[in-house]
Amino acid sequence: MGRLALTGGTPIVSKPLDSTWPVHDERDERALLAVLQSGAWTRTRSQGAESWVWRFEDAFAAFQDARHGVAVATGSSGMELVLKAVGVEPGDEVIIPAATWITVATAVITVGAAPVFVDIDPGAYNLDARKVAAAITPKTRAIFCVHNGGMPADMDALRALADRHGVALVGDCAHAHGSQWRGRGVGAIEDAGVFSFQGSKVLPLGEGGMVLTESEEIQARLFGYHHVNGIVGRPKPERSLPATNLRMTEWVGALGLVGLERLPDQIATREANARYLRQGLAEIPGVDSLVWDSRVTRWSFYIWHWRFVQSEFENIQRDTFLAALKAEGVPTSTGQTAPLYKHAALTEMDCGRTNFPFNARVYGRMLDYAGNTCPETERIAATEALAFSHTLFLGPRQDMDQILDAVRKIRENVAELHAWEQAHADGSPA
Ligand SMILES: Cc1ncc(COP(=O)(O)O)c(C=O)c1O
Structure with a gap:
């Protein structure tokens, strides 16, 4: 029996670190009851400032420094709307990061366009702007x-x-x-930005999304697409659009307004804990945080990515370290870093009889992601990325100390970890 929990020792964490999520209190109950009793459960029944969704749109847009907000049923449907609203059409290419959530790619495909995957940068795990420049073609319609x-x-x-x-x-x-x-809030800087309020997000409303924009024209198109003929009192497109119904319910709007009251304090708690954790990790060889660009004036997060530096950790595999950290009681993952073009949903996608858009002539080529390579994304996903959930950062400072103690303990017992790794090199279970 070794010292590490992975080899039979006592874990550092004795009671779970993850806070309960989502949280709620009597304010949410009051808001939901008010919607219930009003009988106006859809925004088309309660117009203008009487509508919870309307007020939530205005409040959330202001929170992110944007002029306009359009609330929608989910973040993913918001992405499809945005692409249509900025004029993406079949035959267009849309540049997306190689590492992100699958519906970013499927939103592009759903509007009939082709996702073009671009590598992420090793500092922030975001689209690498230098590589974006090289990927722009005459068919590119959006980044x-x-x-x-x-x-x-x-x-x-x-x-x-x-x-x-x-x-x-x-x-x-x-x-x-x-x-x-x-x-300035993100979402207000782009031509349009899409948020998700799905139940695990930092503003969790069950399901829901919002598109922010500075442009009244884009706002009008978004309202038009998400509700046939637009919403009374909000800008409408000049001509009718092939629209659908992606409206947010009044229940969700009510929860959104209440959740927004809690959000600034939660962000501040997470940020303070993350700064502390960052400082602590900086003193442990073999692990590192992402680069915090000075232009990022507030880093609120849903996933806190950090880095395992194999060459400085006695050549231990990242996955061995991950297993050791989990065994110590610290919930850890690799976040959203896996190369999307290898996702079965893309490589084996069933697009029906016509297989549109994969074999569409409008691209002048077959869409086939089998030969795609984004070397940084693949390296980061396989050997480097680590991630914590935002819920880990809502607890007391002692939780951060326990995480740091766990990382230090693993580092100090790296010889034991080596032996474990060798014993399990053939993939045999722990
Ligand atoms: C990066 C990213 N974009 C979009 C979405 C989709 O949001 P929704 O679940 O509201 O459709 C998610 C969901 O997790 C996500 O992680």
């Missing part, structure tokens, strides 16, 4: 950046590129409620 984990992508470089090439810049802000670039 869809993702603020991975909540860390803002390089807005200066991506904005400049988008403007230079006359393409749209849209943002996936599903992880980044509250994150700021040069003092």
Whole structure:
């Protein structure tokens, strides 16, 4: 029996670190009861400022420094709307990061366009702007950046590129409620930015999403697409659009307004704990944090990515370290870093009889991701990435100390870990 929990020792963490999520209190109960008793459960029944969704749109847009908000049923449907609203059509290419959530790619495919995967940068795990420049073609219609984990992508470089090439810049802000670039909320910097309020996110409303934009024209198109003929009192497109129903319910709008009251304190707690953890990790050889660009003036996060540096950790495999950390009682994952183009949903996608858009002539080529390679993404996913959930950062400072103690303990017992790794080199179970 060794010292490490992985080899039979006592784990550092004796009671679970993860806080309960989502949280609620009597304010949520009051808000839900008010919706119930009003009988106006859909926003089409309660117009204007009487509507919870309407007020939530205004409040959330203001929170992110944006002029307009359009609430939708889910983040993923918001991404499809955004692509349509900025004019992405079949035959267009949309640049997306190689490492992100699968519905970023499927949103592009759903509107009939082709996702073009671009490598992530090793500092922030976001779209690498230098590689984006090389991927732009005459067919590129939009750059869809993702603020991975909540860390803002390089807005200066991506904005400049988008403007230079006359393409749209849209943002996936599903992880980044509250994150700021040069003092301005993400979502307000892009032509449009999409948030998710799915139940595990930092503003958890069960399901839901919101698109932010500075442009009244894009806002009008979003309202048009998400509800046939738009919403009374909100801007409407000049001509009718092939629209659908992706409205947010009043229940979700009510929970959103209440959740927004709690969000700033939660962000501050997470941020303070993350700074402390960052400092502690900096003193332990073989692990590191992401680069915190000084232009990221607020780093709110859903996933806190960090780095395992194999060459400085006596050549232990990242997955061995991950297993050791989990055994010590610290819930850890590899976050959203896996190369998306290898995802079975893409390589084996059933697009029906016509297989559109994979074999569409509009691209001038077959869409086939089998030969795709994004070397940094593959290296990061296989050997480096580590991640903590945002819920880990809502507890007391002692929780951060326990995480640091666990990492230190593993580091100090690296010889034991080596022996374990060798004994399990053939894949035999622990
Ligand atoms: C990066 C990213 N974008 C978009 C989404 C989709 O959001 P939703 O679940 O609200 O559809 C998610 C969901 O986890 C995500 O992680």
